[in-house]
Amino acid sequence: MVINAQESSGTALILAAAPVGKGRLIDAASVLPALAAVPPGAFTGTAAATLIELADALDPQAVLTRVRAAVAAPGPLVFYITGQLHLDHKQRLPHLALARTTPSTLRYTALPWHWIASELKLRKPGTTTVVVDLVADADTWRQLTGDRSVLPLGYGIRLYGRIAPAPGRRTVAEPAYLKAWASIWRSGARPPLAALHDQAAAQTGGEGVLLLAVDAPPPAGSPAAPDLSGPAPVSGPAPDPLPEILGAAEAGRHREAAAAAAAWEQEALRAYGPGSPQAIHWLEVRADLARLAQDPAVSCELWMAAAEARLARRQAPDNPDVESAVDRAHHQWEHLRDPERARALAPTLIALRRRVPGRQRRALQALQLRLESLHTTTAGTN
Incomplete structure (x- = not known):
């Protein structure tokens, strides 16, 4: 579904995906009805916006194409992601499971997180925000709690969100954090994203979960933060003309x-x-x-x-x-x-x-x- 406001000044991309069947850890798409009642401009904090919704996507390349289109759009971009994280067994890199993902097909049917980071890192610093409501399987959760940089995005990208461990057997989690965002918006309130994060985190509880809050980039002229989405920084003159x-x-x-x-x-x-x-x-x-x-x-x-x-x-x-x-x-x-x-x-x-x-x-x-x-x-x- 694509909703085009008359005078688009921002872009919101909503990706809600999880495997079909017993591999599902979160009912990611259940957040979409709540978000559907929200005016498009609320997603980006602008007067008008283009809203792109991807529900239970099947193919990682198709998702990547939509991400690229959103990245190329002018104005601010806010990327909302809800689903479940897994590590591939070969490289130990995080992937977002899609509808056809199974443990044996992860490398071919899931969306690698570094694909997302690679697309976003070329946008102008300060114009991109990522909001996540994720569940991590046991293997990924252990790595996340040991090193939060396992989900790098790079310099100049705001990140807000909640990552929870996988629920117990035969239990499917719900994207309560993003549902809280939708509830606040539907009340007519339009707080800044950082305040929205605080309110949603308070409503859904912070015990036993990871809360992520990486705010705006440093002011112009201050030293650039390292880009964690690529190789380790090398010595030399300062980047980012x-x-x-x-x-x-x-x-x-x-x-x-x-x-x-x-x-x-x-x-x-x-x-x-x-x-x-x-x-x-x-x-x-x-x-x-x-x-x-x-x-x-x-x-x-x-x-x-x-x-x-x-x-x-x-x-x-x-x-x-x-x-x-x-x-x-x-x-x-x-x-x-x-x-x-x-x-x-x-x-x-x-x-x-x-x-x-x-x-x-x-x-x-x-x-x-x-x-x-x-x-x-x-x-x-x-």
């Missing part, structure tokens, strides 16, 4: 943004050398700027270059950053409407897909089928 570059892109000044990012990439190459984390960072920024400029061919090329650079640094093919780069390259290639350009980029992408199959088991097959279709279409026009 990034907000100004993203601001130019959001204003439609795509050439200006791309030129600035390219200049910073050259500076990173001179200071740290080819293949350095700093150079790869700016390569990936350029790739996403090309996406924002609706140039999928350039974006695909740059994401492939970023993936190859990470592999050259001996990052494993199942490293989240490597998988993300190849997934993004593939996603941009799928958006190409120029058959010749798509065919030209396909061999490199296929070679990457063979090395980095990713979490979608049929990704390589889908790529090859589309390439065959492109060849058939071209043959038919000659």
